[in-house]
Amino acid sequence: MITLEHVYWLTGLMMAGVAIVNWRDRSNPRRFNNTAFWGIYAITFLAGSHLPDLANGSLVIGMVLVASIRGLGQGKHESATREEREASARRWGNKLFIPALAIPFITVLGTILFKRITMDGAPVVDLKQVTVISLAIATLVALATGMIMLRPPLFAPIREARRLLDAVGWAAVLPQMLAALGALFAIAGVGNVVSGLAQRWIPLDNPFVVVSTYAVGMAAFTIIMGNAFAAFPVMTAGIGLPLIVQKFGGDPTVMAAIGMLSGFCGTLMTPMAANFNIVPTALLELPDENAVIKVQIPTALMLLGANILLMNFLVFRR
């Protein structure tokens, strides 16, 4: 059976390849820092499941120190000039879209088909992780298609991966770091402290004020934690269930559905949701790392207002 562990090995091999390409690139004055950073990251994928927690924690500290104190660099050369790429684009035409669109297409197909395929009565892939495993398989199929079609040098894909990954830099690891921070917040009980503060300071004797506090609290707590899933249990146990449902008789289904979506408004406004908001600025080579958040804030605020009104009208309707 294919499990998440196999996908981690594949990711680890790619990171190791990126480290090696960096090591050989003399045009990057900080090439050894990049090698160390991606090399350690590779180890966390290849061996992380078997190392003790303390060793893994030390590896993470090593990566953070290399990235923040020594700093990462970037090689100088562009992979191809604009003229070369335009000529190549004319030559290949729309065929170039085939491998690119194969990734989402095969991922979706995999999530549907793997649930039905069994071998000797057992599923071929770990069904709990079917989307992630399908994505990994889809990238391999797309890569094979691209290699057969374009016939580039054998190591071209890893060199290109290095170019893109170094353009993203340390931001590539930030979502994972924030997930780890969220786990420590949970151990320390940060959520309960925050909802305790909200209950103490906000007058909660009017249904509209309670609904507004719950929705705004979901958004605000999501901004702090970077994840609406972390905010939902805290705010719903602290304000939603005792006040909206029990005191004012609101419908828990409406409250929960719109409450979660109010949290998503917070996700649009926070650098803590790095994979949605910070990583794309690096991928799209935007100099302002808050550029995506700035575009999203007006929509997020208007939608939060809409959610408050919707919840106020729908939650007490019976």
Add this chain to the structure above:
Amino acid sequence: MLSLIGIVIVVIGFVLRINPLLVVMIAGIATGIASGLGPLEVVAAFGKAFITSRYVAIVWLVLPVIGLLEHAGLKERARAVVAGLRGATTSRILLAYFAIRQITAALGLTSLGGHPQMVRPLIAPMAEGAAENQYGELPTSTRYRIRAHAAAVDNIALFFGEDIFIAIGSILLIKGFLDQNGIHVEPTQLAIWAVPTAICAFVIHCTRLVLLDRRLRMELGQKSEQA
């Protein structure tokens, strides 16, 4: 109260623009120590949490093939396709992507999109290409604004589409949490009550995208008339 120190460190760190990896690590260590863990226990807890969150990094597996295709001119081709479409504007392309992304997410097909797979190689170049066709060479700031909008469309359409699908993580989390508290709800009911917000998200953001086209026309249209 002391356990909130991590939040304070994160806010200060982001405001002072210190390297976020360092800020997050210090915030994590401070939070752990404030809650009574020893230094080695904190490092171990951090390591364990980092290892269990590795799945968020798997999306980087797309980079070798995306890089290869970019080398072969994928972005240039995406722009050329837009150049051949009559009536294509930045807003219309982003509107079309918003609609497709939100509808497919509502059907549970959340992986039909994403920043490394779709936005960088295809959607952002198409949206930029449409503006180039209309107004010629774009100022850098406009280019950046269009790209940021392309990334935002992917996020907003995903967030406010996926909750209409009953088997998505957030619906399951809501159901699990309410079950624990003795309230039993149907996932289909939760999904239905996500629809009004989804419609609001579509109306609000698509209005803003239409205004984006108008703004581009006001800023760049005049420039091309002068030239």
